[in-house]
Amino acid sequence: MAKATDSKTKKKPAKAAAKKTPAKKAPAKKTAAKTAANTQKSSAKVTKLQKTGSTGKITQILGAVVDVQFSGDMPAILNALHMEHEGKTLVLEVAQHLGENTVRAIAMDTTDGLVRGQEVVDTGAPISVPVGPETLGRIMDVIGNPIDELGDVKAKKTYPIHRPAPEFVDQSTETEMLVTGIKVVDLLAPYAKGGKIGLFGGAGVGKTVMIMELINNIAKEHGGVSVFAGVGERTREGNDLYHEMMESEVIRPGKEGSKAALVYGQMNEPPGARARVALTGLTQAEYFRDEEGQDVLFFIDNIFRFTQAGAEVSALLGRIPSAVGYQPTLATEMGMLQERITSTNKGSITSVQAVYVPADDLTDPAPATSFAHLDATTVLSRQIAELGIYPAVDPLDSTSRILDPRILGEEHYAIARQVQKTLQDYKALQDIIAILGMDELSEEDKLTVARARKIQRFLSQPFHVAEVFTGSSGIFVQVEDTVRGFKEIVNGNYDHLPESAFYMVGTIEEAVEKAKKMAREAA
Known part of the structure; x- marks a missing residue:
């Protein structure tokens, strides 16, 4: 540059x-x-x-x-x-x-x-694209042209899509947790402000709903906006996301109060557009961070397609391919994108990136290069979704760099580890239960299983954006309430309550209230 x-x-x-x-x-x-x-x-x-x-x-x-x-x-x-x-x-x-x-x-x-x-x-x-509050609620392509048939984007400013990463002196030195209000995330795999999170999950396990709930919660609790970059994914999915966002009022076309801007460069676009659309979205997010001092959420779906498009272009440019046919500049391109996503003294961009892993090979250069930049991983599991537990986040597979007593405090860290240990012990006992049944377990193991099942159900919660489908109102749970709730379950304070009382509630008080209501109805 x-x-x-x-x-x-x-x-x-x-x-x-x-x-x-x-x-x-x-x-x-x-x-x-x-x-x-x-x-x-x-x-x-x-x-x-x-x-x-x-x-x-x-x-x-x-x-x-x-x-x-x-x-x-x-x-x-x-x-x-x-x-x-x-x-x-x-x-x-x-x-x-x-x-x-x-x-x-x-x-x-x-x-x-x-x-x-x-x-x-x-x-x-x-290439310069429109930035600013006028982009909220709109869908644009890689060069900033509107593609939602709602007329021109009347932005007062434009920014070039190639911009340097923030200088060392401008970057924030504090590691701070971004409270999402989602219990399983905040307790076991917390997000750092200005961090990068990998979102892994197959089709139909709730990636889109999770993304929309994060957009909604960040807007409500932090007053922050979100930018969604659809990179090389299906056009139908982009269309579905837009309509679901309108249904849940994350986007309000023609009205005030939209919480997200969308930038699409889908599968049918040429590789040039797919290789640059993530930069277009990031540029819009940078405006909200640098000019308005906001905590911005930036979604990339899918970060693998960014690499894939770069590989297509690289071959046409005559560069000699590197490992597995990828571009020789793979690490540089990824680094230039990811280094712009960070916390500064003004605000932060926290990025949630859906990661497609080709042939489930985690050593493939494309996902392996992405992993080097991630601070946390949120893994959505089909087995958990089959149990009807949503969000279907796998509490044992999901990780976070900031799950550390120096950042979260001793109590939060200790409870998170106890919850993971209880769930791990339950997982180890499942084979015995499947073959011999619960009766063959020792009293101690029976207690572990009972608490683990309560924890599993308490990790579920109703979402605001799913209200239109479920009929139950969504809940934003504060971190203190999350930690306190799990602490009391792990300590055995609620061993006498039925496990169904812990399903789809917010705080532990709601679970107790639900148990009382169930007892009244049974009587």
């Missing part, structure tokens, strides 16, 4: 001297495309260049990769190039300089119908 900026600054004065008049007519809107960090002076220069940008002609088209030969100044790496094609503007991003005044660029939309000799214009700046 540094080189790109240098080359721009060197060539702009010459450009400006050659053509002064168009500079005055330069639209102010384009000037806003530079970040707030840039000075007014450099913004003016970019505007000048956009009006008088050098032009080139297409010399070669290789799928999503297009070679363009320029007659004047060369565009910098990562610059956006524009060309008119079938009545629309096609955006290309410069990836390589090939020599002989030719650049190799990646197309952000289909290249069908392009021919050699077509004119291409250098915009003089990276």
Whole structure:
């Protein structure tokens, strides 16, 4: 990026001297495309260049990769190039300089119908997308165009999608827990503010509902907004998510109070769009963190598709493939994305990333590179979903880096470990129970099983976003209530209550109340 900026600054004065008049007519809107960090002076220069940008002609088209030969100044790496094609503007991003005044660029939309000799214009700046409160409740594509048929996004600012990660001095040094209000997450695999969480789960175990509940809880408790980036997933799923968000009022089209912005680059998009759409979403999240000082939730579904798109583009760019055919720049690309997701002195971006593991091989370079950046994993289990326990988070498979007494406190840590031990002991006894039955267990083991089953049920809770389906109102449980509830179950304070009283309740008081109600009804 540094080189790109240098080359721009060197060539702009010459450009400006050659053509002064168009500079005055330069639209102010384009000037806003530079970040707030840039000075007014450099913004003016970019505007000048956009009006008088050098032009080139297409010399070669290789799928999503297009070679363009320029007659004047060369565009910098990562610059956006524009060309008119079938009545629309096609955006290309410069990836390589090939020599002989030719650049190799990646197309952000289909290249069908392009021919050699077509004119291409250098915009003089990276791809810029709308940011700000106006993006909430809207769906955009990789270049920031609305795709929800609700008209233009009337944002006052635009940001370039390629931005540096926050400096060391700007990053927050404190590790702080992000309270989600979901008992199983807060107790056993807590999220760190500015952390990265991997969300693992097959089809139909509740990933979408979990994502929507997190969006809802962050908005209600922290006043924070969320950005959802759909990267290379099914268009139908993107459509379903949008409609489910409207049903649960996470998104309110045409009204105030939307809590999320959506950016989609689905499976049918060219690899260029799929490789950049996560950056578009992240740029929007950065605005809310840096300009409004918010705690932002940033969802990526699916982080594997980001890598996959990069691999497709890499081969077309002529790079020599690395292990398993992935791009040689895999770790760098992943690092550049993940390092921008962090806590700063102003706010935080906490990222929840759905991770697809190809052929369930955790050593595959794509998921293995993602794991290096994760602070916590939330594993959704089909076996738990089959028991009717939702959220179907596996309490033994889910992990967190901040499950540490120095961060959470001694009591929280001790209770979490006791809960895990009780569940682990129950898991070990299940084979014996299946073969010989409960009667063959010792009294101590019977007690362990009874408490583990109560814990298992108490890990469930009704969600706000599922109210429309279940009819029971959702509950946000504070961490203190969660820890206290599990402490009392583990200590045997409620051994006399039936296990069904602990199912789908929030706090331990609700479980006691439910048990009393059940006793009254039975009588």
